[in-house]
């Protein structure tokens with residue numbers, strides 16, 4: 001999917017919501033455990049109930065890898081279901097990969113070709129030659145961790161080295177890489193006060209912003225400093241939506257939570273004439 005198609009979808013749906021499909025078998029309704037593939041059954045119900053309210057889904061691969069072959073199969077079924085039924089929806093494999101070049105190429109093939117995701121999250125720590133293999137894929141997007149939502153972000157990312165914070169160096173240096181137009185960046189919703197500085201460096205790039213909901217990030221603050229002329233934001237909530245209820249009404253409850261966020265987003269877009 002191209003960035004322009006994503007922007008169109010955001011404007012059509014008046015939503016820049018990304019729903020995180022972080023499926024934990026201990027948290028899903030008990031009746032689903034009797035299904036042949038409980039993870040896919042859960043995802044399908046959530047997608048069927050919420051696809052009109054969001055523009056992206058983000059399965060975090062850890063939640064699938066933890067269940068071995070069964071989990072990987074459920075991930076495959078989920079992405080196929082999305083690509084067949086909702087090709088207009090942007091898909092993110094939240095895998096946080098990155099390695100020496102030939103290994104990164106294999107990671108990119110796994111997520112862009114075999115699983116056919118639109119994007120994958122990548123860690124910048126190993127530098128240019130670990131990220132460029134992902135950027136080589138046309139119309140696919142590499143979402144680089146810039147300033148993450150967790151407390152540990154202050155261990156390295158905000159540290160100043162040679163007069164500049166590390167996360168700023170990640171943003172500036174990555175702009176010089178081949179095919180850098182295929183980059184998006186992760187900025188945690190809990191770090192909204194950094195967004196003005198971040199937008200000075202990357203005014204046009206899309207930001208994936210997790211941390212609204214369970215981690216306490218504030219949607220209004222993120223939009224105030226992070227939105228650009230093309231919206232430029234995908235706001236993710238995982239647990240706050242998919243575990244809104246543990247009863248048989250879980251999909252309806254997820255839709256209700258999604259609608260609350262979508263309505264708030266529509267108001268923000270209208271106020272910004274977008």
Ligand SMILES: O=C(O)c1cc(=O)[nH]c(=O)n1[C@@H]1O[C@H](COP(=O)(O)O)[C@@H](O)[C@H]1O
Pocket residue numbers: 020022060094121147148149150186187188210211212213214215236237238239240
């Ligand atoms: O790359 C991510 O998506 C990510 C980056 C980050 O800085 N913080 C963060 O929470 N995430 C992911 O976003 C999701 C947040 O989930 P909730 O806190 O349940 O909404 C999880 O899948 C995290 O792994």
